[in-house]
Amino acid sequence: MQQLSGNLFIISAPSGAGKSTLIQALLKRYSDMRLSVSHTTRAPRAGEQDGVHYHFTTIPDFQQRIANGEFLESAEVFGNYYGTSAQAIRELLSQGIDVFLDIDWQGAQQIRAKVAGTIGIFILPPSLDALQQRLTHRATDSAEVIAKRMAQAQSEMSHAFEYDYLIINDQLEQAYNELERIVLAQRNRFSSQAHRQQALLEQLLAKAAK
């Protein structure tokens, strides 16, 4: 994928770390940031809109897209396919929009292998106890379901070291501030500025090179 002016962020977290809340708060504030919408073959749930929550599609269509190499990452979970289309992301990035991928460590590994310059952010709970409380907070869940979620969360967390940045979500406002500044700071990276400030840099640095 060629160098583009927006940045591509991979955000992962165990369930219960508050990832969605943090991302939504950022998207609400910045019109030039967008969450990537995945393709899926699973049926829409109540309230889910095509093109908003997912691009809903069929298994044959999804498999054709895999064959066409359309996905940056894809996975099959309990017979349903999920994938991230390269095309949609490329278009957003070329418009200078920062794109967030809300995916797990496996998807993240696939993306990193295909796209240079991604920024990985991992969100952690402030303790195992807090995580357990957050996962237990859903009154409808059985102890077994919670134990399973804790095991899943711990498995996800064991990949935190593969990410560039780490946010401990203890106080939501503090965690939000950290996420915001990490995301905004990337716009000052030399590679980003080379796109955003191309004319200025040509003036300042080309003349300077004489």
Added chain:
Amino acid sequence: MQQLSGNLFIISAPSGAGKSTLIQALLKRYSDMRLSVSHTTRAPRAGEQDGVHYHFTTIPDFQQRIANGEFLESAEVFGNYYGTSAQAIRELLSQGIDVFLDIDWQGAQQIRAKVAGTIGIFILPPSLDALQQRLTHRATDSAEVIAKRMAQAQSEMSHAFEYDYLIINDQLEQAYNELERIVLAQRNRFSSQAHRQQALLEQLLAKAAK
């Protein structure tokens, strides 16, 4: 140099870009950030205090320190020596303090070669015209002196691409915000968090790895 919990920032800019103002604003606000104090053999100017503006010393002492390998970088300018002592920086970093080195591209290259994980920030003026105006603003300077400064500024700017981050100082407040968030965002880097949040990460990630 071993991994430490503070971050080491190299800040460079052409004269007139507003670097000192930006750094001072940051230091005023954060007690856990510090500007590295260089050693020099030149005589103190009016108002300069030993240990605050510089560590003033003699040429034989300075040369002995060079021989001892005490400096991360050093240079001789018009018969005077300037250098950055490794020891003082190491102590600050080990206390979790972020340290700023206000040095030119040559010093930056020396530091980068010796210290892993430095963060380079280059500050640029918004245009050559603005730079010329800022350098001309000192009424006491002759046209010749200004032309010499412009040439020097352009030579410095030709190394901007060697830095990790680029800040265009057009509006001071905006430039300050960008500097602040770049500096603070580094504290969320996995390598920084591994020090700052060691106990928590051991709890979360060690258990997760089981």
